[in-house]
Amino acid sequence: MSVGLFPDGVVTDRLRLERVDIDDAGTLDLYEHWRADAPNVDETTEYVSWEPYATPHGVAETRERAVERTDDREGAMFLIRPRDGERGAGEFAGTAGLFVGWDCQLAVFGTWLRKPFWGRGYSGERADAMFELAFDRLDLELVRVSHLPENENSERAITKYVQRHGGRRTGRFRNRVAFDDGSVHDTVEYSVSQHEWRQADGAETAVSFQG
Structure with a gap:
């Protein structure tokens, strides 16, 4: 049932989002960028709730929790990769999360990007895909997204795509x-x-689901 709710993958004009699965061989790849001494990790984790990982085991536990949420119909985490034709095509660029509160008919978005992929508009393109998932596929009523007050980069990105989608x-x-x-x-x-989103029709990219 969870696979029907949350697609295996999502494709946009420039990005491919792959749902995290327990059978993925991606723990060490994630650890390379989430470890305490990874390049730019202090900047990329300055405003997130989690701390860089000391061991691959911690990353494996995070992936397991993500899969459990999907199995429990509570959300999904996707790996973001640029598509062919983009700089760094196929590389792990970041993560996109969607967390569901069914009682409130609510989806909460979250994202994390490696620094080499900042400034490309990927956050907004990822948001277009997550809005499609939340409203069109899951038929939820509301999306909520947030940032820390001092995170000016997120403020600019979120303000732009929220306004574009009528929020x-x-x-x-x-x-x-x-x-x-x-x-x-x-x-x-x-x-x-959902009503604001449908009225605004503010998507800047085509979105398709796989699986």
Whole structure:
């Protein structure tokens, strides 16, 4: 049933998103970029709730939890890879997450990108795909996305694609998220309803599902 909900892959004009699966041989590939001494890891994890990993075992556990969420119909994590014709085609560029709250008919987006892939508009293209998944395939009513107040890069990217899809900033929420290091942070949040999304028709890329 979960496979029917969450596709094996999603293809956009420039990206291929591959759903994380327990049989993937990707733990060491992920660890190469998520380990504590990986290039640019301090910058790429500055505003995320998790800390760089000390061992591959930690990455394997994260992948297992992602698969469990999919099996439990609670969400999915996808690996982002540029398609042929893009610089770095086929490389692991980052992750895209969609987490579902069925009781509230809500999807929450999350993403992480390696620094060499910043500034290409991939966050917005990934968002186009996740909106299609949340609203067209899962028929949810609302998408929520957030960033830390000091994360100006995410603020620019999120504001652009949320407005393009008819949504709006909903406000700043105090002590909204706890990080693995024990710190607690405010978030700035945005929302897009399915009705707003359909009215806006703001997708800039074609999206197709595989599986």
